[in-house]
Amino acid sequence: MRDGVRGHRMDHQDGAGVTITVMVVDDHPIWREGVARDLTERGIHVVATAPDADAAVRIAVATRPQVVLMDLFLGATSGVQAIAGILAKLPATRILVLSASGEHTDVLDAVKAGAIGYLVKSAGADELLAAVRRTAEGIAVFTPGLAGLVLGEFRRIAGTPAAGPTPALTERETEVLRLVAKGLTARQIGERLAVSHRTVESHVQNTLRKLQLANRVQLVRYALEQGWADEWADD
């Protein structure tokens, strides 16, 4: 049944009708239990919780949640590590970062590693519920802060001389990202640019995908420079 839920492409309209399975990863029991309770009360199926990166990967493989709520600071281990570990084994998992520490480089690394959304922990329970629903549908959950980080990262990539083509944003994508960073909602942006808010969301989505791609391109380029490709070929 779980696999059935995972395979089902949920629509915006009836998304609330299908039970979403969630795993909560947080090193603080007070949060882990609090968030799990809030979500359970609102009809989300919390299938597992985990206190650190290693447990998160192990338990995710065993329970196969649709959405993982990930804290970035997990005691001695890091959430970025856990994100990479989970996505390596279960690429279809959607990961929403829920962080208190506001470490912007960590947030950016998490998104590069494959997280598709970011929410600060002080967000209310209803806001969290909405974010989990959107994440389950594969829609990016963006805060203005995250948009500012992604925008800054693309500008940084564009500013550094690269040895080859690196994914860049289109003018429209940059425009949308700037408006998100300035605090406008998808609907407000849609009105301003005379497009639907879905179009706005898909632009935002693309920026994330390109950032992850750029990250991969950079990693591969680095590996080639270091001569690792031969070692891989030998494996």
Place this chain on the structure above:
Amino acid sequence: MTVSSVAVLERPLEALWRGLLIYRVLTLVSAVAVILYMLEDYATQVGAILVVAVMCGWTAVTGYGYFGGLPGARDLRGRLALVDLAVTVAIMATTPLVQTAAQVGADAPVMGSVWTSGPVLALALAGGVRGGLAGALVVSAALLLVQARPERELGDVQLLFLAGLTVGFAATVLLRSAERLRRAVASQAAMAERDRLARAVHDGVLQVLGYLRRRGAELGGDAGELGRLAGDQEFALRGLLVTGPAPVDVHGRHDLAAGLRALGSPRVTVSAPAHAVYLPAHAVDELVAVVAAALANVAVHVGVDAPAWVLLEDLGTGVEISVRDEGPGIPAGRLADAAAQGRLGVTRSIRGRVLDLGGEIRCETGSGGTEWIIRTERA
């Protein structure tokens, strides 16, 4: 920190000791060559060769000792240098026995000649300026005693004292700076560890404050007020942790992103790149002041709880800052009226500052809100 740099910190004088070895061997070669060249002049050729043999043997012994001593043993180089001094003086004392009266009278070099300066340098390395001067004093005294015309040796005496003084001083300075560097490295490591521990503690505090804020908002009433207060503290602490003291680059420029993030609050969202945006310290101070003034303006004209958004973009050639609110907008002509009435608030604190920096500022206002866009170029 590499292994070799640790070794330099632990034993900063090793290079000088190795230099001393080379000096010893070179002076031995030169002294022995002179003796062998003039061998026929000596009162006793066997005696002269015996002295040469002792010099060679002793150079080998001290060479081994000075090169780092017996492995695992205590550093006994200071004591070896004292023995070295005694042996050297003994070699010099053989001069009247080995040389003829004619040689001594003709001011032939003392037995050992330039080689005898070795223990002065060794003592200087082992005992600093005082060691160097003591060594120079003893060797000079021996020199003046065995030579027939002491007044001719004053130049050598000067050189001996100069060598003892400078090498001793260099050794002292090297030891002191290595000690300072060692202390700096240790305190840096301690700071990093404290940071790591503090991060865990602060993260815990942030978690609890964030939780209070969230639960407070859900419960409402008095609990809501407590939650709001907890939220303010959470923001302040997070800003402090992320921002820290404004980071400064090697040119003394400050990070504008860190400066602007410090203005964040539950009602003010600040978005900026993850990397530092360095600008001259003065420009950073002014731009932060401009944004603070614009945010204060939002609080006055839109409401104390009105949300506002700040976006910093690093365009490479310059920076662009946007400060946006969703208030009713600024009626046309109001800024000009205020300026005409002598209320220069916005004009002076926002426009004036930006123009002084050589930047541009424009204001887009309408029923959807107000956005200030500030742009400055990098020099």
